[in-house]
Amino acid sequence: MHNQICTEAIMLPQVSRRGAIQALAAASAIPALIPQQAEARVTPGGWVTGSFSGARALVETLLSEGTRAVFGIPGAQENELWDEMKQRGLSYTLVTHEFSAATMADGYARATGQPGVIAIVPGPGITNCMTGLGEARLDSIPIVCIVGDVARGEKYRAFQVHELDNTAMLKTVCKQVFSVDSVGDIPLMVRQAFVAAQSDEPGPVAVVVPYNLFLERHLFRSAPIGGPVRPLDLPGTEEAIELLSKENLRIGIYAGLGCMDHSAKLIQLAEVLQAPVATSVSGKGAFPADHPLSVGWGYGPQGSIVAERAFGAVDVVLAIGVRFSEVSTGFYSFPKKRLIHVDQCRENLGAVYSPEVLVHADAGRFLGACLAQSDRISRQPNPALADRIVNYRESESRVFHTNYARRGNDPMALILAIRENMSAEDLFYVDVTASEHLAAEAWQATQPRTYFNPTDNQGMGWSLPAAMGGQRAFPGRKVATLTGDGCLLMSAMELSTAARENLPVKFFILDDGAYHYMQMLQGAAYKRTTATILAPINYESLAKGLGVDFVKIESGETLAEGVKAAFGKPGPVLTQVSTDYGTRPFRWIDAARNRFISELSREQKIRFAARLGSRSVVMRQGSD
Ligand SMILES: Cc1ncc(C[n+]2csc(CCOP(=O)(O)OP(=O)(O)O)c2C)c(N)n1
Ligand SMILES: [Mg+2]
Secondary structure, three states, rough: HHHHHHHHHHHOOOHHHHHHHHHHHOOOOHHHHHOOOOOOOOOOOOOOEEEEHHHHHHHHHHHHHOOOHHHHHHOOOOOHHHHHHHOOOOOEOOOOOOOHHHHHHHHHHHHHOEEEEEEOOOOOHHHHHHHHHHHHHHOOEEEEEEEEEEEOOHHHHOOOOOOOOOHHHHOOOOOOOOOOHHHHHHHHHHHHHHHHHHHOOEEEEEEEEEEEHOOEEEEEEEEOOOOOOOOOOOOHHHHHHHOOOOOOOEEEEEOOOOOOOOHHHHHHHHHHHHEEEEEEEOOOOOOOOOOOOOEEEOHHHHHHHHHHHHHHHHOOOEEEEEOOOOOOOOOOOOOOOEEEEEEOOOOHHOOOOOOOEEEOOOOHHHHHHHHOOOHHHHOOOOOHHHHHHHHHHHHHHHHOOOOOOOOEEHHHHHHHHHHOOOOOOOOEEEEEOOOHHHHHHHHHOOOOOOEEOOOOOOOOOOOOHHHHHHHHHHOOOEEEEEHHHHHHHHHHHHHHHHHHHHHOOEEEEEEEOOOHHHHHHHHHHHHHOOOOOOOOOOOOHHHHHHOOOEEEEHHHHHHHHHHHHHOOOOOOOEEEEEEEEOOOOOOHHHHHHHHHHOOOOOOHHHHHHHEEEHHHOOOOOOOO
């Protein structure tokens, strides 16, 4: 009875929390009524039962769905929810900007394979986080986005703060939006959001709860619902096995993010088929880079040298849990071969080019079905292929280890130095710097869910918060970023969160004072660059001002010791790496450019060539 009165008193909006606590303290009631330590308890079997507020029901449901971390910023519409998170011991991380909330949840989800969760206000909370949710949408990363909306229903009034068309905005970046209009629906809608985020093509899903429902009390009785559907198209699988069983056909496997949790089966199938395995960028780590059949990423001119050469001899590509997106294919510049396309999202099948066999299936179930028929599809060991892969790797390694920088550090040398300081299970987050294409080629990901890059939305500034999300999930692992100086400027304030939370991420910043990526694209096409030069930054002051440690690496001679020193420091560290791209070749850029040019009309080609010709005789190019 006492307990009931106390809870209601604290919930009344007109009574300040401090006032209520003071009044209760005066009555010596506090020790008995407020737990000394918040404690996360989940109702056995995942049920949410009892009479409590909508806010608490939402927190209970998040706990019952296995949520271990929530990222976001509270606001008037969500204070009740955040207080309940604290009360129930649900771990939360306050960020500086909602872009980071979405991106931390993204980095968390990529590292764990579990949906990331964010809690934000409507209006600016939503507009701020849309870039991050867009990244998750295009990269198929499950996120559950909880929004405390303006008051609705009987409590609705005109001109409320943050009253934009919040649901409509969310629909542009989420695969589904659940709008709650009755307090009793909260648990079921949250559960459905978790299922939707992981089903079909995974992605972000929002649950929008008018804040008046957080305050309403209800008798809840909500059972867990089943997990995501994992399809297996049996006739399609049989057709695929039939084609794979033709012994004269040489198979190559192209594995994507969909294979990420099925490494063991993928390795087995590759060995059964004696097939070289390439991955997409998002699929890096699904197949161990140190396996003799691993050829890197891509399999076209945009990808690894090894993959392109090894796939030269392939007759049929078995593509599993992967799409053929613009970035992963270098503007669709990969060779079109006979294709078996397997994916759990039906719309992905054949969306870019026509497969001979099309299988609507979850990667794990498809791999299992193929392995059950191993005797029909197995090949003799192929030592010649293994030798060729070793040779290709040697020539690729020579390119990696050549120094192209004229001064400062070659970014490829930095990538290799970071790799040397990290173990197989450590996490590496790569931003939208030109170096992302170098890292995709050179980074040896030997375990699943260890290499991350925002592939298809390419939102600059992603790596800092994403890495913090990964560190939140795995406090004991080393976590590092590869971040361009332009990318840093998009989310640098989040360093203060790393400092406050003592998230010991090592942030490596490629300081070339420019948008090198844009310079490469513009320089070749226009013989000058426009809007690509950055203002100088005092990185040491920035690091110190935001409370993180600092290391500076100026020349190639001090690179190895500088990287080691950064990893040797216990907390978060900003490392400024003076960078010079010099004349380093970029396979991805060359492939995408060649493909782009090949698709120009004759008239466009003439116009481009004429412009280049006239500009090459002008002495001053006028770059800025
Ligand atoms: C939010 C956003 N704005 C613009 C772009 C276009 N863009 C892609 S890469 C890039 C420059 C990256 O520069 P920096 O971080 O300095 O990396 P660098 O290539 O110099 O290593 C730009 C402007 C983008 N991808 N995302
Ligand atoms: Mg730069």
